[in-house]
Amino acid sequence: MTQGYHIWRDQNGLPHVNANDDAKMFYGQGYAHARDRGMQMLLMRILGQGRLSEILDASDDSLKIDLFFRRMNWSANTRHHVENFSDAARHSLDAYCAGINAGFAKATPLEFKLFGYTPEPWTPEDSILISRMVGYLTLAQSQGEIERLLIEMVQAGVSDEKLHALFPGLLDGMDRDLINTVTLHDRIVPNEILWACGVPRMMASNNWVVSGRKTRSGKPILSNDPHLEVNRLPNVWCEMAIASQDQWAMGGTMPGLPGVLVGRNNHLAWGATYAFVDTIDSWVERCKDGQYYREDDECWHDFTPRIEVIKRKKKDPVSVTFYENDLGTLEGDPHSEEHCLITRWAAADSGAATVEAGLSMFRASTVKAGMNAYGQIETGWNYLFADTDGNIGFQMSGQVPIRRKGLSGLFPTPAWQSQNHWQGFIAQNDMPRQYNPDCGFICTANNDLNTLGKADPINMPMGAYRADRIADILADRDDLTTDDMFTMHFDVFSRQAEAFMAILRPLLPETPQGNILAQWDLCYDANSKGAYLFEQFYKALYDQVFGANGLGKDVVSFLQTETGTFVDFYANFDRILLGETSPWFAGQSRDEIYRHCAAQALNIDPKPWSDVQSYTMTNIFFDGKLPAFLGFDRGPITAIGGRATIHQGQVYRSAGRDTTFLPSFRMVADFTNTDLRTNLAGGPSDRRFSRWYCSDLNNWLNGTFKTVSPKMDQKKHPFS
Numbered sequence: 001m002t003q004g005y006h007i008w009r010d011q012n013g014l015p016h017v018n019a020n021d022d023a024k025m026f027y028g029q030g031y032a033h034a035r036d037r038g039m040q041m042l043l044m045r046i047l048g049q050g051r052l053s054e055i056l057d058a059s060d061d062s063l064k065i066d067l068f069f070r071r072m073n074w075s076a077n078t079r080h081h082v083e084n085f086s087d088a089a090r091h092s093l094d095a096y097c098a099g100i101n102a103g104f105a106k107a108t109p110l111e112f113k114l115f116g117y118t119p120e121p122w123t124p125e126d127s128i129l130i131s132r133m134v135g136y137l138t139l140a141q142s143q144g145e146i147e148r149l150l151i152e153m154v155q156a157g158v159s160d161e162k163l164h165a166l167f168p169g170l171l172d173g174m175d176r177d178l179i180n181t182v183t184l185h186d187r188i189v190p191n192e193i194l195w196a197c198g199v200p201r202m203m204a205s206n207n208w209v210v211s212g213r214k215t216r217s218g219k220p221i222l223s224n225d226p227h228l229e230v231n232r233l234p235n236v237w238c239e240m241a242i243a244s245q246d247q248w249a250m251g252g253t254m255p256g257l258p259g260v261l262v263g264r265n266n267h268l269a270w271g272a273t274y275a276f277v278d279t280i281d282s283w284v285e286r287c288k289d290g291q292y293y294r295e296d297d298e299c300w301h302d303f304t305p306r307i308e309v310i311k312r313k314k315k316d317p318v319s320v321t322f323y324e325n326d327l328g329t330l331e332g333d334p335h336s337e338e339h340c341l342i343t344r345w346a347a348a349d350s351g352a353a354t355v356e357a358g359l360s361m362f363r364a365s366t367v368k369a370g371m372n373a374y375g376q377i378e379t380g381w382n383y384l385f386a387d388t389d390g391n392i393g394f395q396m397s398g399q400v401p402i403r404r405k406g407l408s409g410l411f412p413t414p415a416w417q418s419q420n421h422w423q424g425f426i427a428q429n430d431m432p433r434q435y436n437p438d439c440g441f442i443c444t445a446n447n448d449l450n451t452l453g454k455a456d457p458i459n460m461p462m463g464a465y466r467a468d469r470i471a472d473i474l475a476d477r478d479d480l481t482t483d484d485m486f487t488m489h490f491d492v493f494s495r496q497a498e499a500f501m502a503i504l505r506p507l508l509p510e511t512p513q514g515n516i517l518a519q520w521d522l523c524y525d526a527n528s529k530g531a532y533l534f535e536q537f538y539k540a541l542y543d544q545v546f547g548a549n550g551l552g553k554d555v556v557s558f559l560q561t562e563t564g565t566f567v568d569f570y571a572n573f574d575r576i577l578l579g580e581t582s583p584w585f586a587g588q589s590r591d592e593i594y595r596h597c598a599a600q601a602l603n604i605d606p607k608p609w610s611d612v613q614s615y616t617m618t619n620i621f622f623d624g625k626l627p628a629f630l631g632f633d634r635g636p637i638t639a640i641g642g643r644a645t646i647h648q649g650q651v652y653r654s655a656g657r658d659t660t661f662l663p664s665f666r667m668v669a670d671f672t673n674t675d676l677r678t679n680l681a682g683g684p685s686d687r688r689f690s691r692w693y694c695s696d697l698n699n700w701l702n703g704t705f706k707t708v709s710p711k712m713d714q715k716k717h718p719f720s
Contacts, residue, residue, distance in 0.1 A: 003020055004020040004024040005017060005020070005025060005027060005028040006018050007028050007031065007032055007719040008020075008717065008718060008719055009684075009717035009718070009719055010241075010708070010709075010714040010715065011714065011716045012503060012684075012695065012708070013683065013684045013685070013692035013696075013717065014239050014241060014684055014693050014708060015032040015240050015241070015719055016243070016715070017029050017241070017242045017243065018243045019242075019244050019245075020244070020245065021244055021245070022092055022244045022362070023091055023092060023095040024244075025244040026092045026093070026095045026096040026099065026244065026259075026359075027098055028095060028242070028257075029096060029099060029240065029242050029258060030095070030098065030102075030103065031099035031100065031102050031103045032719065033099075033103070033106050033238065033253070033255045033520065034100040034103025035103045035106070036238065036685045036686065036692075037198075037234060037255035037685070038103065038104060038107075038108075038109045038527070038686070039109040039111050039620075039621055039686045039687075040234055040255050040620065040686050041100070041130075041256045042109065042112060042119050043620065043621060044133065044255075044256060045122075045126055045130070048074055048075055048129045048130070048132075048133050049069065049075045049129070050065075050070040050075070050308070050310065051311070052065050053310055053311065053313065053453055054310070054313065055117050055313075056115055056313075056314065058115075058312040058313040058315045063204050063312065066310045067310070067320060069074050069674055070310065070320065070322070071322055071329060072136070072531075073306070073329070073348070074129050074132040074136075075125070078124075078125035078128045078351065079125065081125075081128055081350075082106050082352070083353075084127060085124075085356060086356065087358040089355070089359050089360075090124070092258060092359050092602065093124045093258060093355065093359070095119075096127070096258040097122045097124055097126075098210065101121050101122055101199040102672065103118050104122070109686075111621045111622075117322060122293070124355075125671055126256065127257055127258070127351075127355055127389070128351035128355060129351070130254065130256035130257055130352050131257060131350075131351040131354045131355055131379075132347065132348070134254060134257075134379075135347055135354070135379030135380075136347070136348075136379070142276075142568045142569075142713050143276070143278050143279065143280050144280040144282075144343065144465055146568070146569055146593045147280065147281075147282060147409075147410055148282075148422050148532045149410065149559075149565055150410060150411055151182065151512045152184070153551070154176055154179045154180065155179065155180055155182075156271040156555075158550060158551065159583065160176065161583040162550060163491075165523065165576060165582055165583055165584060165720045166572055166575075166584075167376070167572065169408075169420040170410045170459055171408070171411060172459075173406055173407060173413075174411045175414075178284055178339070178412075179284075179411065181284075181330060182284055182339045182340070182412070183336075183339060184331075184341070185569075189450065197270075199610045204225040204273070204274060204278070204297055204445070204648060204661060205223075205224070205225060205227050205272065205273035205445070205446065206224070206225050206227075206273060206466055206467075206646055206648075206663075207222070207273050207444055207445075208222075208223050208441060208442065208443035208444075209221070209222040209223070209271070209385070209392045209394075209441065209443075210441040210474060211386075211390060211391075211392050211440045211441065212390050213478070213710060214440040214474065214478055214480050215480045216479040216480065216481050217670070217671075219670045219671035219672045220269075220387070220392055220671050221386070221480060221482065221485060221668065221669065221670045222264075222269040222271055222385070222668070222669045223271070223272025223485045223489065223666075223668045223669075224262055224272065224273075224665075225486065225489055225647075225663035225667075226262070226663070227648045227661050227662060227664065228595045229659055229660055229661060230617065230661075230662045230663075231616060231617045231618060231637075231659065231660045232617065232619075232620050233618065233619050233633070233634065233682055233693070233694070234620070234685070234686040234693075235664055235665065235681050235683075236664060236666060237254070237680060238252070238254070238255050238684065239252060239561060239663045239665075239678065239680055239684060239696075240253045241708060241710065242260065243710060244362075246266075247266060247363060248263065248265060248266060248710040249263060249264065249362050250264065250265075250708050251263015251264060251676060251678075251708075252665050252667070257358060258358065258359055259353065259358035259359050259362055260362070261358060262665075263667065263676060264363075264669040265361070265362060265364070266365070266674070267364075267365040267366070267387055268361075268364050268365055268369070268385060269385065269386045269387075269671070270361065270370055270374065270384065271667065272384075273381065273382045273397055273445060273446055274380065274381060274446055275381050275382045275396050275397070275444075275446070275457070275458065276380070276446050276458055276461045276568075277380035277381035277396070277400050277458055278408075278409045278458065278459050279345060279346040279347060279380060279398060279401065280343065280345050280346070280399070280407050281343070281344060281412075281422070282341045282342065282343045282412040283327055283328075283341070283342050283343075283412055283415035283421075284340070284342075284413065284414055284415055285330060285334070285340050285341070285342045285415045286416055287329075287330070287334035287335075287336065287340050288335075288337035288338075289334075289337075290302060290303060290323075290334050291303065291510065292334065292416070292652060293358050293416045294416050294418070295416045295417055295418070296418050301325070303324060303325055303330065304325060305322070305324075306321065306322045306323075307319060307321050308320050308321075308322065310571030325342070327342050327344055327421065328342045328343045328344030328345075329342065329343060329344075330342045341412060342415060344422075346378075346398075346400065346401050347378040347399050347412040350378035351378065353377060353378050354377045354379065357373045357376050357377050360373045361374065365392065367385040367386065367391040367393040367435065368386050368391075368393070368435070370383070370385040370387075370393070370395075370521040371383070371393050371433060371435070372428075374395055374397055375395045375396075375397050375428040377397040377401070378397075378398065378399040380396070380397060380457070381396070381398070381432065382394065382395075382396055382432075383395050383415070383510045384443075386669065386671065390436075390671075392435075393434060393435045394433055394442045394444065394449075395428075395431070395433045396431040396449065396452075396453065396457065397428075397431070398426075399425050400425060400426045400455070400457040401422040401423075401424075402422065402424045402425060402426060402455075403423070404419050404423070408459050409459060410459060426457055427597055429454075431453050431455060432449040432450060432453035432457070433682065434452050439475065441471075441474040441475070443471055444467065445464075445465075445466035445470060446461060446462035446467075446644075447461050447462060447463070447464040447467040449461075449465065460568075460569055460572070462568060462569070462570070462571060463570055463644060464571070465494065465495040465496045465572035465644035465645075466644060466645065466646055466648070469491065469495050469645070470591070470646060473488060482677060483668075485668045486668065486677075486703065489646070489647060489663065489668075490525040490526050490640070490646075490647050490703050491645065491646040491647055492523045492640050492641045492645045492646070492649070493523050493645060493646075494522050494524060494642055494644050494645050495644065496570075496574065496642075497520075497522045497534055497642075497644070498522050499574075499578055500537075500577070500578065501517075501520070503578070503590070503594060504517075505517075505518055505593050507591055507595050507598060508598055508602075509595075509599055509602065512606075513533055513602040513604070513606055514598070515581035516529050516606055517530050517533045517534060517537070517602065520533075524641050524645050524649060525609065525640055526607045526609055526613070526638055526640050529606040529608055529609070531609040532606060532607045532608065532609050532611070532612060533601075533602055533604075533606055535612075535642070536601040536604060537598055537601045540597035540598075540601035541577050541593070541594075541597050542560070542573070543556055543557075544593060544596065545576065545577060545584050545585065545593065546573065546576075546628065548586075549584055549586040560652075567643065567650060567661065568698070570644075610638045610640075612635045612651070613638050613649060613651045614635075614638055614651070615635060615636065615637055615639065615651050616633055616635030616636055616637070617634040617635050617694075617697075618632075618633045618716065619633060619661065631688060634694055634697065637701065639662055641662070647662075648662060648663065649662055650662070662681065663681075664680070664681050665678065665679075665680050666680075666705070668705065671705055674711075675707050675708065676704040676708040676709075677706070677707060677708075678680070678699040678708055679694060679704060679705055679706060680696040681696075682696060683696050683697065684696075713717075
C-alpha cells in the first residue's frame, strides 16, 4: 500500500482501488479516472463550460456548441450546492478531486498537449457540472424536443383531431390561438453539430431483477444494459472496482463522478434505465421593452440579463446576452413586442443530491436503503435493486414539477398567469416504486410506470414492447440462472413487429418478398431478410400516414434523420398506425394503407439485416479525422436488434454520420456469489496506445461475459 491506497488492474485491465479508508479510496478512484479517462473528462468539462472555441477550435460550429452550453448555464450556480454537502460527502468529494488533480499532474492527455492546454484543477463544482450534463443530454432533452415539435405542428396547421389522436389525453386546455402567436427562433445548435462533439448521447435501457422465488439457486439476480451511442470511443462507462477495508463496490462508473453508478457492493446490487419523466416546460411570455407581464400585479417586470463572453482562439470574442426570470431562460429578445417561449429544466439548478447519492451507495446494504438514496437524485431514472437478504425493489427518481390540475406539461401556457407556474415537486414516496412484488420480478425499459406511484410523472414514455418481452420471459420461468440473463441480453424478438405483422400478414402480396416477410420469425438477427423488409414497410407507413396524409414527406424525412422523435416516441405513432381508424388515414381504411405501403416498399431486392446495420466506432476527440491505420477508430461493426427488441440495435444516418443506440454495458449480478458478470463496448482506457483501449470489445460483440471480482488474488497488472 502506498499513501493508504493501492491501484492495480485485473486480468481484464479494470482498475481496482484498495484503500485504508473511504477518503483514500475516492482519492484513488479520482486518480484512476484521470489516468484512464482524462481526455474524456476534460473534453466533457470544456464542452459543459462552453469553452470549446477558447481551448480547442474556433470554428463557427464550435461557437454554436458553446452558445448551447452557455445558454444552459450548467457551470454556474454550483457553489451553494457544494456548501450544502454533508461533511462526509464533502470530504469524499474533495478527496476524489484531489486524486484527479494528482493524475493530471503526472501527465496531461496528449490530445490537449497538442493544443497547448494545461487543465485547471478539477473541483467539486466540475463534478456537479458532469452530473447535470449526463442527466439532460438526449434524455431530458428529448422531452423538450417533442414539446417543440407539438408547437411547430400547431403552427403548421395540423388539425386538433389529428393532434389529439397522436397525443391522447395530453392536450386538454391547450390554447391553439396563443401558440400560433409565439415567435419561434432557430435552434441554438443543430443536433448534427452538438452530437458530433464528444458529448455522450444516451437514449434507452433495460433492467430487470428477479427474486429467489424465480431462480434455480433461490437467490436474486439483477441485470442491466444501458443503451447509448456506442459508436464513440471511449465508452461513456468506465468499469472499476473500489474497496475501503472490507467494504467494496464494482461496476459502471462515470468519469468525473465519484462512486459506482450501476453495479453491486457487498450486500446490494443496482441498475438503471432512463425514466422519461417530464421535467421540462415552456411558457409563453408577453414581452416588450425588455420586460415581461404578470396578471397578478398587472405590472411589467425587468428580465435579468446574463452576459456571456465566449473567447475564441485567434479570433475576436463573442458576447451574447441571455434574458432570464424565475421561470427560466427566454428564447428571443424581450425588447421586441412579441410572444416568446421561456423554458426551464427542473434539474438545471441541481447536482449535489445526485453526487451525494452516488457516494452513499458505496455503503448502502439493503434495497430500502438504496431506494432512499437513489430516490433523491434530481434527474429521472428507474433504479432496480436486490440485496443479500433476498429483497428486490424499484424506485423512480427525478425532480418532477407539480403542475396545475389538468395540465400535462406537453404544451406552453401563459406565463403571465401564476396558476400555470410550477407548484413544487413530486415527493420521492409519491413517485413510482415497488418492493418485493408478488410476481417475483420487476423490469423497466423506459415504459409507462405511472401505475406504480401516487403521482404520474410520465406523459410520453417509450413503447412497452421491450418491457413486455422481458416480462413474458421472466413470468414463464421459476428456475432462472445467470446464463438465462446472458441469453436475454441478446434477445432480438420484436413484439412491435408481432403487432404489425398480425395485421399485415394476410395483406401481403404474392411475391418472393411477400413470402419472405410472411414467414419471418420476427427476430432482428444479422441474417434476417424479414427484418430488412419489415423496416422498409414500416418506413413507408410513416411516409404515407404522417407524411403524405399530414405533416409532409419532407418533414417526416427530417424527423427521421435529424431528430430523435421517432426513436424516442414511436409508441405514439404506432398507436395511430395500429388503430383500425384514424383521422391520419385521410379517409382510407387501414388495410388499404397497409396493402399500398407493402406493394410499394417490398418492390426491392431483400437484403440481410446486417447490410444496413454497419457502423464504425470513432474516437470522440478526433471524430474520424485520422487515417484508419492509426487505430483510433474501430470497425466496421454489425449490430443486431431493432428499436423494440431487448437487444436494442438502432443504426441510422444523421447529418451525414452514423449514430447508434445499442447496449453499451451489460451486467449481471447473481447473489449466489460476489462476482459481477459484464461486457463493455470498448475498454477501460481512452489512451489509443494502451492495451486496454478496446480490450473488451470482442467480449461485447460475441456475448462473452467476463467475471469481475473484488478479490485481491485477481491482481494481474500494475496500474500506471
